[in-house]
Amino acid sequence: MKKNVLVVGGGGREHAICWKLSQSPKVGRIYCLPGNAGIAKTAQCVPIKAEDLDGICRFAKENPVDFAVIGPEVPLSMGIVDRLQALGIPAFGPNQKCARLEASKAFTKAFLLRHNIPTAGYREFTDKEALRDAIGIFGFPMVIKADGLAAGKGVVIAQDREEAEKAIDEMMGQRIFGDAGDRVVVEEYLTGIEASMLCFVDQNTIVPMESAQDYKRIFDGDEGPNTGGMGSYSPSLVFTPQLEEQIRREILDPTLKGFQGDGLDFKGVLFIGLMISKDGPKVIEFNNRFGDPETQSVLARLETDLFDIMTAVVENRLSRQEIRWSDRRAVCVVLASGGYPGSYEKGKPISGLADVEPDITVFHAGTRLAEDGLTVLTDGGRVLGVTATGATHQEAREKAFANAKRIHFEGMQYRKDIGLVRGL
Numbered sequence: 001m002k003k004n005v006l007v008v009g010g011g012g013r014e015h016a017i018c019w020k021l022s023q024s025p026k027v028g029r030i031y032c033l034p035g036n037a038g039i040a041k042t043a044q045c046v047p048i049k050a051e052d053l054d055g056i057c058r059f060a061k062e063n064p065v066d067f068a069v070i071g072p073e074v075p076l077s078m079g080i081v082d083r084l085q086a087l088g089i090p091a092f093g094p095n096q097k098c099a100r101l102e103a104s105k106a107f108t109k110a111f112l113l114r115h116n117i118p119t120a121g122y123r124e125f126t127d128k129e130a131l132r133d134a135i136g137i138f139g140f141p142m143v144i145k146a147d148g149l150a151a152g153k154g155v156v157i158a159q160d161r162e163e164a165e166k167a168i169d170e171m172m173g174q175r176i177f178g179d180a181g182d183r184v185v186v187e188e189y190l191t192g193i194e195a196s197m198l199c200f201v202d203q204n205t206i207v208p209m210e211s212a213q214d215y216k217r218i219f220d221g222d223e224g225p226n227t228g229g230m231g232s233y234s235p236s237l238v239f240t241p242q243l244e245e246q247i248r249r250e251i252l253d254p255t256l257k258g259f260q261g262d263g264l265d266f267k268g269v270l271f272i273g274l275m276i277s278k279d280g281p282k283v284i285e286f287n288n289r290f291g292d293p294e295t296q297s298v299l300a301r302l303e304t305d306l307f308d309i310m311t312a313v314v315e316n317r318l319s320r321q322e323i324r325w326s327d328r329r330a331v332c333v334v335l336a337s338g339g340y341p342g343s344y345e346k347g348k349p350i351s352g353l354a355d356v357e358p359d360i361t362v363f364h365a366g367t368r369l370a371e372d373g374l375t376v377l378t379d380g381g382r383v384l385g386v387t388a389t390g391a392t393h394q395e396a397r398e399k400a401f402a403n404a405k406r407i408h409f410e411g412m413q414y415r416k417d418i419g420l421v422r423g424l
Helices: 012-021 053-062 073-078 080-086 096-103 105-114 128-133 161-173 241-261 294-299 306-314 393-404
Strands: 003-009 027-034 067-070 122-125 142-146 155-158 184-187 193-201 206-208 217-219 223-226 231-234 268-277 280-287 329-336 361-364 367-369 376-378 382-390
Touching: 003 012, 003 053, 012 027, 012 294, 012 306, 012 361, 012 382, 027 053, 053 073, 053 080, 067 080, 067 306, 073 080, 073 096, 080 096, 096 105, 096 280, 105 122, 105 184, 105 280, 122 128, 128 161, 142 161, 155 161, 161 184, 193 241, 193 294, 193 306, 206 241, 231 294, 231 393, 241 268, 241 280, 294 329, 294 382, 329 393, 382 393
Parallel strands: 003 027, 003 067
Antiparallel strands: 122 184, 142 155, 142 184, 193 206, 193 268, 217 223, 231 329, 268 280, 329 382, 361 382, 367 376
C-alpha cells in the first residue's frame, strides 16, 4: 500500500524533496505545509506555516498521513519530530535534543572539542562589553556568530575593529537576530576552500551523500553579505578519494561515536560545513537537515528511492540500505530578488518558466500563485533554483546559465560564477 507523506516547509529544499519523493512508487499523496507555486505541481499545498507546530499536528491527525519529512531548522528546533512521533507518525529529522546541534553554535563547538573533531578555535560571550573587550582575540578577520538560528545570516566576518564593533552592536545591542544574539560565538578565521557534505544518519550508521559546494555571498567572487546560498554544484571539485577518507576518519566516525556517547539519538540528515584548509578538513558548522541549495544539486543525482532511504533511517536500518548515485554532474543557479539579502519587494510576475529546456528542473523557493491561479509571483529573497545535469561539470554549468537567462522578473539577480572554484 502506498504511503501518504507530509513534508514541512516551503522553500527550494522542500521542492527538491517533494520532487524526488514523487518519483517513488511507494509514495501516494504528498502534502506540503505551506509549500509554494512549484511544489503545488507535485503535492497538495496547505497554508500552514512551518513554525505552527499545533497546526501541523492537527493536520496530521485529521488527514491520512503515514510519514513526515521536516525540511527547515526552526520546526526541528521547536520539537516537531517529538510531537509527531507522540502521535504515532514516523518523522524523518532529528528530535529536539539533537536539533541543538544547529540551534546553538556554542553547543556544537563544545561537542566538536569534546570529541576531538577538527574545528576552529572559539570563545563564547553573553556580555556585550566583555565581547567588545575581546575584539581581535584571534586576530583579523574576526568571525562573529549569533549563537541561535538566524536564517543563515547570523555570521559576520569582520575585517577590522570598526566592522567588529558594528556587528556586536547589531547582534547584542540592536538584537537584529532576536534571541539568537543573546549568546555570541567568536571563532578563529579559517582559510581554504569551503565545501559541504550531507550525510544520512541513524543510531548506528553515518553515510555521506555525494559531495557538494555552495556559494554564500551575494556577489561574484564571494563578495558582499552572506545569504542563504546563491547556488551549488555536485560533486565538489575539491574532493578526492584521499580527502573523503580523511573526512571519514577524522570527522564522520568521531561524530557518530560522539552522538552515541552523548546519548544523541540522531536520525535524519546531518549537514557538515567544511573548510578544506592547509591543515586538513575542519568543521565550520553542523546543520540538522538538507542544505539549501545543496539539496537541489545533490538530489538531482540520487538514483535510489529517497523514500526507501528515509524509512531506513527512521527504522535504524540504514546500514542495510543501498544508495546509488548518478555519474552525471549537477549545477544549481539561484535567481534572487533585487535587494536580497537586505530588503526586497515581493509579488513580481515571473516569466519564462515554460521556456526552459525539458531536462532542466526549476526548483521554486520563494514563489506563490497570483489570484488568477496561473501567474507565478515572487514571494521571497531566493526565488528559483535553475538546476541542470550534464555528462561533465562544464556541460551542466553551461546549461544552467543558459536556461537561467530564459527566466525574468523585475530586479532579478544571480551570481555568474556558480560552478567556478578559485585556486583550481
